[in-house]
Amino acid sequence: KAGVTQTPRYLIKTRGQQVTLSCSPISGHRSVSWYQQTPGQGLQFLFEYFSETQRNKGNFPGRFSGRQFSNSRSEMNVSTLELGDSALYLCASSVRRALGIGNTEAFFGQGTRLTVV
Amino acid sequence: DQQVKQNSPSLSVQEGRISILNCDYTNSMFDYFLWYKKYPAEGPTFLISISSIKDKNEDGRFTVFLNKSAKHLSLHIVPSQPGDSAVYFCAASDYFGGKLIFGQGTELSVKP
Numbered sequence: 001k002a003g004v005t006q007t008p009r010y011l012i013k014t015r016g017q018q019v020t021l022s023c024s025p026i027s028g029h030r031s032v033s034w035y036q037q038t039p040g041q042g043l044q045f046l047f048e049y050f051s052e053t054q055r056n057k058g059n060f061p062g063r064f065s066g067r068q069f070s071n072s073r074s075e076m077n078v079s080t081l082e083l084g085d086s087a088l089y090l091c092a093s094s095v096r097r098a099l100g101i102g103n104t105e106a107f108f109g110q111g112t113r114l115t116v117v
Numbered sequence: 118d119q120q121v122k123q124n125s126p127s128l129s130v131q132e133g134r135i136s137i138l139n140c141d142y143t144n145s146m147f148d149y150f151l152w153y154k155k156y157p158a159e160g161p162t163f164l165i166s167i168s169s170i171k172d173k174n175e176d177g178r179f180t181v182f183l184n185k186s187a188k189h190l191s192l193h194i195v196p197s198q199p200g201d202s203a204v205y206f207c208a209a210s211d212y213f214g215g216k217l218i219f220g221q222g223t224e225l226s227v228k229p
Contacts, residue, residue: 004160031215043161043206043219056216090160092217105151106217108160 002027004093004109012115018079021112025072025093031055032074033106034066037088046089049074081116088113120144121209123220130227136194138223140207143188147209151217152181152192154203161206165192197227 005024013019025032033048045058049068066076078085092106122141130136148169153161167174167181167190174181180193194201204224208217
């Protein structure tokens with residue numbers, strides 16, 4: 001079974017631009033969540049999507065948004081990029097037995113390294 | 118307010134010995150805990166998890182212990198191998214799931 005796939009692996013953008021990152025979850029996984037990793041803040045939760053609906057949102061500005069498609073693939077978008085948005089962006093997928101109930105393991109992709117210059 | 122804490126930034130262990138990585142949490146609503154291993158510029162790799170209804174879970178060389186009254190969990194690796202050298206993160210989630218809160222990580226170095 002293929003793992004979580006994130007594209008692209010590396011990205012360089014200029015301040016003020018916007019960027020879209022893509023995530024394909026493990027087949028059969030309906031929950032996709034996004035995390036940002038920076039040296040100063042560690043791994044921080046951005047948001048989670050389940051069956052095309054945003055279920056959880058972290059403490060990030062509205063410039064960070066996401067969506068999930070009917071095939072469970074997800075994208076996240078960052079608009080008006082700032083230097084501080086430079087980070088490793090990680091996507092994780094998991095099997096959610098039912099919406100709002102229970103926990104299962106989350107499996108991560110390799111990440112997208114975004115550099116804002 | 119850091120809800121999940123790994124107070125040791127680094128740990129060095131001799132090959133073949135036991136590695137013990139610790140994690141403390143403050144939120145009593147957390148009921149599911151996970152450990153991940155991570156290399157630089159890669160995604161975390163899931164190692165082992167434990168539900169709050171248990172106090173121990175084993176998988177091969179990895180054992181996780183949960184002490185709910187102390188809000189403390191630990192990961193034991195026995196025997197430690199040089200390939201175990203990486204950063205280890207503990208993470209926690211509440212009953213509803215979907216959102217993991219991570220500790221700051223502990224860098225484990227296993228020396229031959």
